[in-house]
Amino acid sequence: ATVVYTDHEGSTTTVEASEGDSVMETAVRNGVSGIVGECGGSLSCATCHVFLTEGDDRLPEMSEMEDEMLYGSAVDREDNSRLSCQLKLCGDMDVHVTTPETQV
Numbered sequence: 648a649t650v651v652y653t654d655h656e657g658s659t660t661t662v663e664a665s666e667g668d669s670v671m672e673t674a675v676r677n678g679v680s681g682i683v684g685e686c687g688g689s690l691s692c693a694t695c696h697v698f699l700t701e702g703d704d705r706l707p708e709m710s711e712m713e714d715e716m717l718y719g720s721a722v723d724r725e726d727n728s729r730l731s732c733q734l735k736l737c738g739d740m741d742v743h744v745t746t747p748e749t750q751v
């Protein structure tokens with residue numbers, strides 16, 4: 648899977664992701680800034696907030712828990728907000744996310 652990360656200033660980083668990793672894990676492993684992922688993916692920090700610019704039907708749907716956590720993110724949520732630790736990647740997915748200005 649390929650993930651394109653665009654930061655709030657418009658700079659873009661493209662990363663080849665490993666099967667089964669999340670968009671958050673892929674960012675942390677590859678030193679992509681703008682995603683913190685403080686809780687390691689257990690839906691308790693909301694520091695992995697992203698705006699899903701271009702998705703894939705195979706990405707997991709938003710759970711109730713994720714929905715609730717998004718109200719506590721540092722930058723206000725938008726219609727396309729997701730917590731990137733919940734965006735598990737597989738196969739030939741192409742995903743594009745934009746990161747918020749701050750996660751804290």
Ligand code: FES
Pocket residue numbers: 671683684685686687688689690691692693694695716730731732733
């Ligand atoms: Fe903490 Fe996603 S990494 S909620």
